[in-house]
Amino acid sequence: MSIAENLSELHSQIPDGVQLVAVSKFHPVQRLMEAYNAGQRIFGENRAQELVQKAPLMPQDVQWHFIGKLQTNKVRMIMPHVAMIQSIDSIKLLQLVDKEAARINRKVNVLIQLHVAQETTKSGFTVQEVLEAAEARQLQGYENITICGVMGMATFTSDQEQVAHEFALIKETFNTLKSKHMADNPHFTQVSMGMSDDWPLAVQQGSTIVRIGTHIFGPREY
Ligand SMILES: *Cc1c(COP(=O)(O)O)cnc(C)c1O
Numbered sequence: 540m541s542i543a544e545n546l547s548e549l550h551s552q553i554p555d556g557v558q559l560v561a562v563s564k565f566h567p568v569q570r571l572m573e574a575y576n577a578g579q580r581i582f583g584e585n586r587a588q589e590l591v592q593k594a595p596l597m598p599q600d601v602q603w604h605f606i607g608k609l610q611t612n613k614v615r616m617i618m619p620h621v622a623m624i625q626s627i628d629s630i631k632l633l634q635l636v637d638k639e640a641a642r643i644n645r646k647v648n649v650l651i652q653l654h655v656a657q658e659t660t661k662s663g664f665t666v667q668e669v670l671e672a673a674e675a676r677q678l679q680g681y682e683n684i685t686i687c688g689v690m691g692m693a694t695f696t697s698d699q700e701q702v703a704h705e706f707a708l709i710k711e712t713f714n715t716l717k718s719k720h721m722a723d724n725p726h727f728t729q730v731s732m733g734m735s736d737d738w739p740l741a742v743q744q745g746s747t748i749v750r751i752g753t754h755i756f757g758p759r760e761y
Contacts, residue, residue: 547577559748560750562750608626623687651688686724693741706743713745734751
């Protein structure tokens with residue numbers, strides 16, 4: 540199937556109100572343009588270098604989401620390009636993103652990445668860490684960033700029950716943060732979870748943003 544067909548099939552299945560991020564990492568701009576011409580505007584990249592190379596080659600109205608491990612020395616280079624950074628995994632990074640956004644006089648949307656999966660290679664705050672940070676008011680008072688919600692990944696496993704349980708934990712943590720700590724932030728509304736293989740489960744558990752690569756663009760060539 541073509542990229543356009545993959546997108547239209549996904550749109551027929553994903554409920555209204557759930558945003559689709561087309562994860563375009565490792566795919567050439569020509570393939571991204573196929574998605575763009577089919578109406579896709581939100582693209583996700585997980586490497587800073589790749590994002591800054593692709594951004595100027597794509598139309599201006601593309602919204603780039605950064606979804607990978609963000610090293611502090613790469614924040615400045617992506618800042619002019621990103622609409623949202625989904626992968627904030629420390630308070631130090633949150634503070635730096637705020638500072639770099641201020642430096643170029645812009646505002647940027649961010650999500651707090653939660654670590655609920657079993658793999659230690661996935662980064663993010665544990666549930667306890669994020670609640671402690673919120674308690675210490677470390678998720679408050681930033682002028683140039685808007686904290687729009689949370690992002691998370693499930694363990695890579697065929698155990699559907701475990702995946703559903705991890706998504707439920709992400710949603711529950713979002714709910715706790717929203718009601719206890721972010722009540723004065725009307726933008727705290729997003730739960731980004733679900734990829735090609737597990738997005739239906741994620742949507743069932745309350746996802747508002749799915750990040751899908753393979754089911755749109757086919758397998759990646761690393
Ligand atoms: C690569 C990636 C995706 C997309 O994965 P697919 O299985 O290709 O849909 C989603 N989220 C993150 C954080 C990724 O790195």
